[in-house]
Amino acid sequence: MSTTESIAARALLMSDAGYFDVNSDEVVPSPCISVCRLTDDRTRCEGCFRTIDEIRAWSGADSAQRRAIWVTLLQRAGVALPAPLVP
Numbered sequence: 001m002s003t004t005e006s007i008a009a010r011a012l013l014m015s016d017a018g019y020f021d022v023n024s025d026e027v028v029p030s031p032c033i034s035v036c037r038l039t040d041d042r043t044r045c046e047g048c049f050r051t052i053d054e055i056r057a058w059s060g061a062d063s064a065q066r067r068a069i070w071v072t073l074l075q076r077a078g079v080a081l082p083a084p085l086v087p
Contacts, residue, residue, distance in 0.1 A: 003047050006033045008079040011070065015082030020067055022084070028066035030058060031073055049073040 001009075010033055018024050035047025044051050050058075054069050061069065071085050 003033065003035055003049075004077050004079060006035070006047070007031060007049055007074070007077050011074055011079065011082055011085075014070075015084055020070070020082060020084035022064075022067075024063075028063050028070070031070060044073075044076065049077045 010031060014020060014029055017026075019026050019028055031048040031050065033047045035045075037046050038044070038052075039046055042052075045055065048055075050069065050073050054073070058066065058069065067085060071081060071087075074081055074085070
């Protein structure tokens with residue numbers, strides 16, 4: 001399975017579990033799929049498609065910011081957004 005397919009599957013799983021619902025009290029989970037290495041140009045992680053700045057910001061981000069990071073990384077990966085993340 002490619003990293004694009006893996007991040008798409010993780011997004012779908014998180015969406016189906018209700019984590020992206022704006023009314024959920026659950027913490028929005030990390031997109032990390034344990035493929036932690038930077039692209040050759042060092043612009044993003046090859047596994048989760050986050051930039052270094054997004055990875056650094058994650059631990060201090062609230063749910064809205066985490067959902068926004070998910071939207072950005074899924075767009076970066078060329079993956080369709082799950083319904084709860086569609087603006």
